[in-house]
Amino acid sequence: MLLTITTTHQPATDLGYLLHKNPARLQTLEVAAGHAHIFYPEATAERCTAALLLDLDPIGLVRNHRGPAGEGFALEQYVNDRPYVASSFLSTALAKAFNTAMNGTCKDRPELPDTLLPLEATVAVVPAAGAEQLHRLFGPLGYAVEAEPHPLDPTVPAWGEGRYFTLRLRHPARRLRDLLSHLYVLLPVLDRGDKHYWINQAEAEKLLLRGAGWLPEHPEREFITRRYLRNLAQYVNPTLERLLAADEPASDDTETAAIGEAEAAGEPAPAAEEKTQKLHALRLDRVAEEIQRLGARRVLDLGCGEGQLVRRLLRLPQVEHILALDVSWQELQRAQERLHVAEMPPRQRERLTLTQGSLLYHDPRLAGYDAAAVVEVIEHLDESRLATFEQVVFARARPGAVLVTTPNADYNQRYETLSAGQFRHHDHRFEWTRAQFEAWAAGVAGRHGYRLRVEPLGPEDAEVGAPSQLAVFEREG
Secondary structure (H helix, E strand, C coil): EEEEECCCCCCCCCCHHCCCCCCCCEEEEEEEEEEEEEEEEEEECCCEEEEEEEEECCHHHHCCCCCCCCCCCCCCCCCCCCCCCCCHHHHHHHHHHHHHHHHCCCCCCCCCHHEEEEEEEEEEEECCCCCCHHHHHHHHHHEEEEEEEEEECCCCCCHHHEEEEEEEEEEEECCHHHHCCCCHHHHHHCCCCCCCCCCCCHHHHHHHCCCCCCHHCCHHHHHHHHHHHHHHHHHHHHHHHHHHHHCCCCCHHHHHHHHHHHCCCCCCCCCHHHHHHHHHHHHHHHHHHHHHHCCCCCEEEEEECCCCHHHHHHHCCCEEEEEEEECCCCHHHHHHHHHHHHHCCCHHHCCCCCCCCCCCCCCCHHHCCCCEEECCCHHCCCHHHHHHCCCCCHHHHHCCCEEEEEEEEHHHHCCCCCCCCCCCCCCCCCCEEEHHHHHHHHHHHHCCCCCEEEECCCCCCCCCCCEHHHHHHHCCC
């Protein structure tokens, strides 16, 4: 099995510094059941390619086999694809050969690990359940993915294609350590979970370490986690909970608690909590009213939380289907319980899909809807990532209408116990004034061909407006 990594960064030979491997030398490392060879097929200032060739001993694989003696057919230990396909063996070799690069360390050039490079990686070959699976795993990470299938037998075309692909990944500006981490995690995932070593808590910790910064937001993170940890519930479930906690936006109900916390050293007044709960109910009611006015039949609830808006939408006879998406598996579980999905009549159940996903990655499931509701969600995203959110929702999914609500920062001064500059919830990354929200919304509408209407939500104050605000985007044409 062969992995090559190529860059055209200038000078391209910086790749040698990053990998801590001299382009002029062939290096060989001992790995489980074989050897890993590191060399450079090309190394010029314009283009540099590093190669990792893994040479496994089939007899060594049998000697180290950990499965039961009678596993599979009689000669499976000797007749299999282990020596030839990218798997946990290549992942392990990757970590051993390029561990320093994966950790983002470069003693001679300390600035290089954070440099964004044009990178291309080729893996020959990977097993996959179709090219679509490769796109689902690597596409959300921003790579251009090419999957070249290989026939089962070139001499017998009638047999068709096999389950093996040459995988090529390209990215115009990526840190090398990110590429290595993606390969380290996803190559064993592709290999049907047949890792060549025991799974234990240490493996779960490795997944959390190498998946930090990208796995919590990956739309296939549950599939990745289960395959990486071989579906062992004692490791999968706690690891998923930790991943979700790392990137879980708070639901709108928690805003009540947040204001209560901000209200101080003493316990929050029940009246204040009740007021906030009524405000959130008002938001949801107004969004549901707008969806009814629009006549939307297929509706997205993006950042659905515990399903409060879903409950309102299910009451609208015009709504034929709701796709309710949230990044938090725990929130989706609570939504299932609070909506009593298990007890729903079959026809009602068919109207609803609860699914896990992130608004920061393109998701083809979001296309083809009449309306999308994004209620108290954007303020939980880093402001620098709103451009990605805009591309996912307005450029790619392009629903007929989008309804976005967010707090009005002008109103915060009316909360007596909120200090200047303090947000209403600890997980808010920003809170916009009315002018800031209108400016952002107008820019989005203009860039993507939507008409825009912005309105206040909640009781209005003559000086600072209403506590929340709604933008209604309606697609033109």
